[in-house]
Amino acid sequence: MSAPDLVLVNGRVRDPELTGATAVAVRDGLITALGDTTDARGWRGPGTEVVDLGGATLTPGLTDAHSHPVWGLEMFTGTDLSGVTDLEGLREALRTAERRDGWITGFGLDHNVFGGRPVHHDLIEDVLDGAPAHLRLYDGHSALVSATALKAAGITGPRAFAQLSEVVCDADGRPTGHLVEHAAMDLMTPVLPAQPYAERRDRLVELLTAMAATGLTSAHVMDLGGHDVPGLLTALEEDGELPLRLRLAPWCMPGVGEEELDGLVRLQGRAGRLWAVGGVKFFMDGTVEGGTAWLEHADCHGRGTDAFWPDPAAYSAAVGRLHRAGVGTATHAIGDAAVRHVLDTVEGLGTGGPRHRIEHIETVPDDQLGRFAALGVVASMQPPHTAYTRADHTDEWSRRLGEERAARAWRCRDLRDAGAHLALGSDWPIAHFDARQVLATARAPRGAASARHGLTGLMALEGMTTHAAVAAGEERFAGRIAPGYRADLTAFAVDPVEAPADETGQAPIRLTVAGGRITFRS
Secondary structure (H helix, E strand, O other): OOOOOOOEOOOEOOOEEOOOOOOOEOOOEEEHHHHHHHHHHHHHOOOOEEEEEOEEEEOOOOEEEEEEEEEEEEEOEEOOOOOOOOHHHHHHHHHHOEEEOOOOEEEEEHHHHHOOOOOOOHHHHHHHHOOEEEEEEEOEEEEEEOHHHHHHHOOOOOOOOOOOOOEEEEOOOEEEEEEEEEEEEEEEEEOOOOOOOHHHHHHHHHHHHHHHHHOEEEEOOOOOOOOOOOHHHHHHOOOOOOOOEEEEEEEOOOOOOHHHHHHHHHHHHEEEEEEEOOOEEEOOOOOOOOOOOEEEOOOOOOOOOOOOOHHHHHHHHHHHHHHHHHHHEEEEEOHHHHHHHHHHHHHOOOOOOOOEEEEOEEEOOOOHHHHHHOOOOOOOOOOOHHHHHHOOOOHHHHHOOOHHHHHOOOOOOHHHHHOOEEOOOOOOOOOOHHHHHHHHHOOOOOOOOHHHOOOHHHHHHHHHHHHHHHHHHOOOOOOOOOOOOEOOOEEEEEOOOOOOOHHHHHOOOOEEOOOOOEEOOO
């Protein structure tokens, strides 16, 4: 064979089982051989780079199966409010918050901060000195905006939307500043401070580089972002500054017509060397905390009985049209009614065709668990989300659902035991992107998620490697360390399967390789 571009030696290859190999050869972005030190000496050529892993465990490259690295940068602007725990803490943070073009913006605000009070701009107005403020709640599906901001956007009362969204108003029809779901939040976009292209570009490179340092080699991006994201990624790739493989799924929203669906099909052909448009993202509901998760019976506030698509049959028809065109789908479904409807929709498609997946699945009843494997639907879940809940169920998520549904939170292990493929991710910026923490919390869930739902070390690794590849329909050439597979590789200082969860969560990453190119080394 031709001499490799890269040879890794003195490692413990786990694929994800230990193979006994200690060396890997890479050429033109693909794995060409596995062997030992003796084999590696014979592989080398004059241009081969050789990296000694120093006994590190080499796994298939980690994939974040649900992330928003480009669109998320727009959400991840202003003051970080993720550490705020109560209303007074929020008010203090806003008193000293930096302003951009006169605006106070923030992100990561926990619903629990309000202590059960309705979200209302009156709670913060006196510390803003009249400045317009736009604060995103951590779920990414709602925001709190000030009176001045509402006026700037021309929001004076309730609005009607083609999707489940709401400008929350008081009994007199006055907006409270609480904007729920995408269409309502989008009303603010024209008046918010713009982010210059150069700043977006630099921030994206910085973010993706930081992701690679935690062992990530790829991400399933659950949006197509805005401002010509394919053009931005092409520019980064041309400059050699794209450190992660990105698979982007554009959104399909209620009210879509045949022409727009055909446009989504045509988008599937857009790609670079390390990025590609692949699949389409749907929403079947919103969030539990926002009262927009679609539930089989109402939450404790009497909310949650409506689907994101006002006509759920129209969702099923759109999925069917894409399915017949060979396009797989990923559907956001948090509540039990939403999960059931997506599974019913896939069942109605018949056998064969592209793979479909459900994102989040925060509460699901027993009778739905086995349907994932039976229908070939991938479960895509984000273990770090459990940190927003509490074991005693006093958090907003648990209180809204009630004890019965909160007791079946994030059933990762039950889905695996029922035979489902389970892909794991972070949902950055909703939770931190650190891949090691995704692995750790998958094994040791937090908050309302019962410890019995924890995965084994091997299951967790599979969730970010082999099962993530299945979720993308790429299992024939991704997610493994084997000849002919993509040279996406992660080297851990510990064995992420055998080391305790807390050690894995803090483990040094020795090397990250994406498409045969070293994107991080310690």
